[in-house]
Amino acid sequence: MALDRIVAPVIKDAIDFNIQLKPYQKFSLDNGVEVYAYEGGSQEVLLVDMVFYAGNSFEQKNWVAAATNFLLKNGTASKTSFEITDAFEFYGAHLNRTCTNETATVTLHGLSKHFQEVIPIMGEIISEASFPEKEIAILKQNQIQRLLLNLKKGDFIANRLIDEYLFGFDHPYGKYSVEKDYTAINREDLVAFYEQYYLNGKCVIFIAGKFPSTMESLLNKHIGQLPLNKKEIKEQAHPIISATEKKYSIINDAASVQGSIRLARHFPNRHHPDFPAAQVLNNIFGGFFGSRLMSNIREDKGYTYGIHSYLQNYKHAGAWMVSTDAGKDVCKATIEEVYKEMKKLREEPVGEDELKLVKNYMLGALLGDLDGPFQIISRWKTYLLNDLTEDYFYNTIKVVRSVRPEELQALANTYLKEEDFYELVVY
């Protein structure tokens, strides 16, 4: 019998998979710092994420939080910046820093067999960071140059402005740094921030991979004795002040051959009951390669290399965002098509077949996203830092499996309304 290449092989629907979020192990260090651990994987490597409540929502002056986070490893009481990096890198370890709105993180990636050599240095930078003047000056200089370069890029400008329109420049989610913020920072600002939010700060640790048998005692010895988690760190409330004008067109570079388009509206955070179903609707709209925006605007019209929509899920507030770079002459047409796709979602229920495809895709992708120890701990980290439990995980799966076309249409009528969206093109 000839091979039938027309009919697809039988598949098991991903909606029928039993998807589990594997549990973490939890223990506390002597100073009360909580450690969430997930052991596993095929390679002899691990990652340690020290999360501090030291994001930019805690700063009084722009850029203090990010600069403090960046410079943590650029000098301690007894080591120069070079000696610190060299010590990590000699053991094949890598130290990253990231500063976000609520939290700031120091992340170690390394070989399990060298954990005992590098964890003391990690403890040292948290407890003895010295913020040398020279390091601050170099960072400022290079940061200003990086900004000059970024200001030439339409997508960089667009990302900053759309957040400002949504949340207001005085809100941590809406603010950004300008050149004078960099020059205005001095060593005292950084040291004060460091002392309050790192040295005597609030910290939680996530660790995953292959653990040496001494992992717990080493963490306790080098991190567990630091004066962390003694004082309450209060989160400040920041009012959202959105722009009143909704439509913007900005010329950043007259010679530009493309426009950076951003369309965005406010959207609640993950605690809102609409969130899981909105993720399904977002996937249909512009959330993956097979989405309507991608099929229409890239695959049918060729206006852009890529177009995406996503739920910007910050801790306290969020946004529903559409983002693309399109040819200069087709920016207007692109925006019109985005609105057409919103209208279609409001007026016509999603077909059963399309919905089933998206559900299977989402759950198959979720299964893949949970593959590996770093992926598992990363998901737990997101949940724990956003005050969510595993109920959120299982509820999301339940909603993805069961959500009906009419519920999605109702959601589209609530959230995908043209008049609610900020609209920005930067040329």
Next chain:
Amino acid sequence: MIQFEKFQLDNGLKVLVHQDTSTPMAVVNVLYNVGAKDEDPAKTGFAHLFEHLMFGGSVNIPVYDEPLQRAGGENNAYTTNDLTNYYCQIPAENIETAFWLESDRMLSLAFSKKSLEVQRKVVCEEFKEHYINKPYGDAWHKMRSLAYTQHPYRWMTIGASLAHVEDATMEDVKDFFFQFYRPNNAILVVTGNVETEQVKKLAEKWFGPIEAGKAYVRNLPKEPLQEKTRSMDVRADVPLDMLMMTWHMGGRFDEGYHATDLITEVLGGGTSARLYEQLIKVKQIFSSIDCYHFGTVDPGLLVIEGKLVKGISMAVAEKAVLEEIEKIKNEILDAKEVQKVINKTESVICFEDMSIMNRAHSLAYYELLGDADLMNKELGMYQRVTPTMIQHTAQQIFQENNRNTLYYYSKS
């Protein structure tokens, strides 16, 4: 150590299987032995444009993505100067869907006119987004054509010009497909929660009936030895001056390859590397600087590129880089610095091998080089590199007549 099994179908398709039962997923990876270097110099950008067309439907299946997504799978592809690689990750239970899809597009594409028209536009937008509408976006176009006079590495995978992509015809597409996208010019790798016997059956069933094509004999022009240093001045609307230098280096099989890789680590790997420490921190001549190499199969380029601190002249910056070059040529590295870059390499290899996706990419790539088991020998090759080998290789590469320099000035 990555274990795998290997077999070959009658039509020449090589198949590799790596089992990992700890994951519920599987990866199906098809590597085609064709890259931008195999293009006609008058029709560049074709291998990459072609990668886009591979998603425009095949002879029996109108849309590639839909059935895959329906089966819970995701996919992507990339084109380099040396190869084109397609891969999908899918729940292992649905792996046959990937075989069905991948084999049908190896059998034959649909060659839809609409798909060609649209993807030409999409690639043009990609070209604009990455190479025109971006500060310094044209630097690599210029550097490649400066450094290479003969070898096809002289153009980028996106193509030498937008016109080549815009002018692509359906005839070109068909010729390219039947020349390169044949089972005897491909490597299939399956990793994840699979059994070799199961993969054998599926491979025979879906790929077995596809006819072999004419063997592709690669006969690329060799780049002649560079005899004189070359340079080019560029002035553009960018905020900062940039200095970019390249030197010709050996290919993937060159005995100095691993030493060259470690040289780029010593000079440019991370913030404890020499260029960062000396030129950004101590002398404050650059605000950013990188050193890396192409890692290409044929002889590639070793690259140093950096943005100058405002107020520093190009001549001062160039001199400072060359001083570091002289150091690595003239002073033997101490054992600790060599150990550091070897340790870093070990770490990079371990992290790379974490996912079944990367393991599939690596197995396919090393099989293209001649033997997938080279993947398991790589760390040993680095561990054998001595300080003397590094110095010797540095002396060979860093010769003045082997250098190409792009002075990229800010107009403002």
